[in-house]
Amino acid sequence: MKSPTQLKEIEDFKSAYIKKIEEVSGEYLALSSHLNQYQALAEIVMEKVATQWAKTSAQYDTIPHKRVYLFSIEFLIGRLLKSYVNSLNWEETVKIAMHELGLDYQTILDQETDPGLGNGGLGRLMACFLESAATLGLPFHGNGIHYKHGLFEQKIINGEQVEVSDNWLRNGYPFEIRKPNESVIVKFYGDIHYEKVNGALTFVYENYEPILAVPYDLPVKGYHNSTVNSLRLWSAEPLDEFDLLSFNKGQFIDAVRHKSEAEAITQILYPNDNEAGGKLLRLKQEYFFVCAGLKRIISRFKRFNQNCLDDFSEKIAIHINDTHPALCGPEMMRILMDDEGLSWNDAWKITQNSLTFTNHTVLPEALEKWPVEMMKFLIPRIYMIIEEINRQFGESLRLKAGLNELQISALSIIQDNQINMANLAIVCSHSVNGVAELHSKILKEETFNGYYKLFPERFHSVTNGVTPRRFLINCNTNLRDLITESIGTEWIKNLYDLENLMRFKNDLAFAKRFCQIKLDNKIRLSHYIKQQNQIVVNPESIFDIQVKRIHEYKRQLLNALHVLHLYNCLKANPNQEFIPRTFIFAGKAAPGYYFAKEIIKLINAIAELVNNDPAIHDRIKVVFLANFNVSLGEIIYPAANISEQISTAGKEASGTSNMKFMMNGAITLGTMDGANIEIYEAVGKENIVTFGLSSDEVTHYEKQGGYSSIEVYESNEHIQKIMHQLIDGTFGHLGNFQSIYDSLLLYNDTYFILKDFDSYLGAQKRINSIFQDKTKWFNMALHNVAYSGRFSSDRAVLDYQKKIWKTI
Template identity: 45%
Template sequence: MPKPLTDQEKRKQISVRGLAGVENVSDLKTNFNRHLHFTLVKDRNVATKRDYYFALANTVRDHLVGRWIRTQQHYYEKDPKRVYYLSLEFYMGRTLQNTMVNLALENACDEATYQLGLDMEELQDIEEDAGLGNGGSGQENPHLISPSPPLVLSACFLDSMASLGLAAYGYGIRYEFGIFNQKIVNGWQVEEADDWLRYGNPWEKARPEYMRPVHFYGRVEHTPEGVKWVDTQVVLALPYDTPVPGYRNNVVNTMRLWSAKAPCDFNLKDFNVGGYIQAVLDRNLAENISRVLYPNDNFFEGKELRLKQEYFVVAATLQDIVRRFKSSKFGSTEVVRVDLSTLPDKVSGHPAERHPPSPDMGEGKVLTISFYMHLCVLPLSQAWDIVTRTCAYTNHTVLPEALERWPIDLFQNLLPRHLEIIFEINRRHLERIANLYPGDHDRLRRMSLVEEGDQKKINMAHLCIVGSHAVNGVARIHSDIIKATLFKDFYEVDPHKFQNKTNGITPRRWLVMCNPGLAEVIAERIGEDYIRDLGQLKNLLEFVDDDSLIRDIAKVKQENKLKFSAYLEEHYKVKINPNSMFDVQVKRIHEYKRQLLNCLHIITLYNRIKKEPNKNWTPRTIMIGGKAAPGYHTAKLIIRLITAVGDIVNHDEVVGDRLKVIFLENYKVTLAEKIIPASDLSEQISTAGTEASGTGNMKFMLNGALTIGTMDGANVEMAEEAGEENLFIFGMRVDDVDAMDKSGYDAMEYYNRIPELKLAMDQIAGGYFSPDQHDLFKDIVNMLLHHDRFKVFADYEAYIKCQDKVSALYKNPKEWTKMVIHNIAGCGKFSSDRTISQYAREIWGMEPSLERIPAPDDPRQ
């Protein structure tokens, strides 16, 4: 088998990455050596590979700076409406390669590093992932005139906002420790701190001149002069700015992350030596706010630190927004705005309520609303008008345990003034509902912002809806579900507020950057403009029967598989068959995502091969990856089961290389960029009605993997765009799940009726996969048989039959690849450029633009 080309060799062949001009290369080498000497204070005799990475990063950053300053000048002069995208999570991954792609510098940098005797891929691997989120596409957020996406979603949205010429700002927290690093020790997940800043971050710039105070605790005084929040504890928010370049349009927007700092006089109440020392040590208490990202996914944890984090980013950001709003330029006249009533004309805020860890501005949106009211020195009704015209809300989950409900006692202690404001908002809201539905006390209870019970709580999602002019879900089926169930009462009152905005991914990172071979194959057929307009991928359908395209796409996939096989062999010491089907499920470990269904299929395949070892089985390498929240016992046990099954399967000589099982350790953006281009089959198998959208499903589809999945989240629209016959759809639909909820789900009926399912479960329960501890998986067995909210057994039979169809088709490479082409051609809708354009036009009142900002004066820019 021919040795696959390295990415560096591929880049020399392709056009979509930008040309390596002789002048460019010479300048890059000069600037690289200048940074090594003057910035890092090293020479080539003592420099390490990390020094070379920093020299290259600073060299590339030089090409951003002029554009960055010019973009901000342009916004100041033109005074456009601005989008503020707030999120507690930005899963950005690495920055170097993404910046080179967007500035068309990649080939020049490749050539320059080659001439310097360095390996570009080695340097890129030194960069730490900015893992400031829990998962997803690096994409779920809130909007203050911006949208609210998840994990990787946030990163994709920032890329698209810059590429579409929108005056946009991302705001979040500069966590000292991001999402934990996952180690697998004896089959169990072990968490290690992600000290991503320990070597410094060449992409950020501290801005202490824009530091803002944030208040906590204290008490409220009602005086003749007005309401006062006094005796508060102050924490300072120090901003760090990171440039976000658009795709070859000279636009560079800003992501501003806040770091918590204690003020100089923090706790310095007495001056004896003991008191002074302790006061200085106590500064950590204030600075803990930005210390660590909460690692929960789809589970709300009502901890004081989490509420502090949400309020911290909201309070600092809104002060920054008002500061920028007040000091803008109209034409040739510089003015200071003092009338906040015009704020909605220039500012749009979009809170998104994601999984608890990232209130995109959804959960934080609640705080956004109350803080706006706090800032507005206006009559309450006028302040409320400003808030509702400015804010919008994106919901990212329908799971009840993921929605934020803050105990009133905690709120009262931490944010007493804001609790008063929320109570007043609720009073006016319920007054309106009572007028619309006289005597309907049950509706008042359901729609209240304050939930009664043993412990009164603030329902943050309800506050988001009441305080926003627009509410949206992130896939059509999800938006329909929240109107029909989760927010039904609110939809009946204000149907005009509710919209859908199906998620998307950026084709720059998730195709051009991570899969250059496929990007070029596509460009050879339909040109390069599809990178800015992904809808042009539909033009590939003209070539669906073209043998040369079929051959080229299959060749790219095989090269990616060979490369990833080498990676797996190096890191996992497992030799796999690169001709096997790469069957991949990578996402957070959660019961609703049903990694257990996948695991049951693995055991079923294993048992079949053992029973008929001479049959012509389709070889598979099944890879599962993802992190479990540290306190989520069942998720951790699921990981242990997968690793235990893998241990048995991978060492069975009868099975050989026809079936391998690998748990991918420490799944993150950088690993996703390796595995997604190499995947043949994408597992998107959540219970219908539980996944809001998903973005991993879109990344796999764009990179030429076929999807096996339920009709859930964005899978529904993927099936529409590519043709349902080009996906492997199985299992219950939302209506079927609803009907089963009403009639009752009996797992034992399936267990007793389906022999292969019974065998698999008996093996798990009997210790076949845990011979040293027979009852290791008793909790999983008990859950699946008696307490399974997500109905794994109900879809087992349909899933196994569908997997049989997958295996049969894989034996026909030409037909498989034709189906792949249909999928790639159907990806146009799933660009985050389309998503952001819809947010801009339909929620924020802004118009995207593909015009380039004039280049800065600096010839290097």
């Protein structure tokens, strides 16, 4: 029974919504399109959020807080409308109002596009941090790039990935505010000379190419509070859009060339950098948003601090998320010295005390390096500053640390005519952290060991986390409601309270509802698969899911080869007892990453082979879902029985999909890698299935040798058959997979897929055995939900506050 207040709120909302429909469409509700219905709801929600946004900004200006600015080339924020509605505590009101108006709320929500602002865990982590900070009432803000087309939309055509433009802004975006009055100029190319002005050495920039950086601000709403922080995204625009003189001369292309060149900077995320042009564009992107963001932060700080920068680092933290924003160091030095007139020493003190750096990888190819000549050509003043930072750092190592020239060279920012961006970030920051216990250990003992020996106090570890609001509360509402009915609402504010669910491990009624919710989520995903892939899957089968960026170290290949092995076993013995499995893959390969695209092609080739073989009797189904994004993840995570986290040990920094799956009651099947180790510690060895080499064993093989994939191949007839199938025409018109065959045998299986194959097989057999015991399976799933509290991004943000930013 609704209270009079609730009934009035619903009626008021309906009246406001009907009026807004007419405003956005010029038509009555009955004639409005789904898009108009979405736009009307978005505008009403944005008006409410914007009021809180303005109030939050005013409070920050009057109440002293240390502000944190997260610089990241990715912010994978996902759809926002539902998130805003739920954060405003409007969920019930809006649902009832839409129903009474004869509208389908889910259809309206589906009109929103996923913002193309990120690719994977790197960008999703930043989105989770922003949401958690707002929910905790903390002044955190993001700085990134306003990509017009994002990464790319992935289509699967003839089994292969095809990239098409992802025009996520095609219908506009109601949750951003363009602020041209806060635009800044970013300078590229040009010449530098210096002169004495009032006795001080002054650097003058001439003949540069100016690009206008225009900010678009998005509100980041806290859950069930009035805090709204900001994500600022920078768009590149020309100072002069149109050259009338060239046009009047008939030089029509020249008339708009500068506009096209400027806008190219923020067209897409991660331009293909296999060629020099793509590399240059990517470096432009990295400097562009760093320069624009820091200029506005420093300008704003001066405005509210009597034009003084003395206590800047006490009130501001600038966080470098991976190496893409590593130019924050030299750019801060440039602003403080060239624009603000500070000495080198004073500028360096502020810079180093303000900057912190999170590293996200141990893979050598992912540690960015830029050619000296390119940096010198594109941003000459920045290169001069990097060169001086490197010189002074080398001098300090020589004089204070007593290192020899060989040791200094190994730690140099500039090596082999390249600028090492991770080294630059470490030298310019007062804190460096990894994102899981194992990852942080590898950084200290291997990747950055030289720096760790010099500056042990700089190195920290903060395990990643994900926001439970998006990845449990909003996307798995039935499980949310069951939890709340069982243990109350405090868990929403403190995810550790989920441990109280263990009181229900022997409650048959609770177990029945818990398992039914999982089945309902699997049915929902089954409908999506039927609609998108025209594949019918069995919701009662084990949903074995691996969704993440396609990369060799993440070992989707190991998963795929195991599916092929199961197919071979069923073909050899069709009458064997077999628990039905649905293998679900999703993820994008970088456009220039040939081998990752071959893995996608192989998965789809196996799917075509298995799904169309009547002898299998639908006991195995294989599905590759195209264009994985946050919205698709919100359907997938609640439906999973098995969470595949099978990276080569020591290669995955942390992982965050493992946390999202765990939170929704999936069992982790994984190596002891990244945050899997901490999941193991949280749930206990009985509630996770592990396999494979340890990180120490992988390191030993990599450094000492001793592994031969040929020997594994020759001793295992199952592997022999699978390997032959890659090249013997098994996949018919989809071709063969010689490159994969060669990587595993001729090039000695870099990521130890064949070495771990038998162990992986054993782990999968254990899963089959456990799944048949429904009570045990429920108990394992419940453990995973109950002990997911430490993997909340709320906890991660508070850890950063205490250990790194020192805001509390």
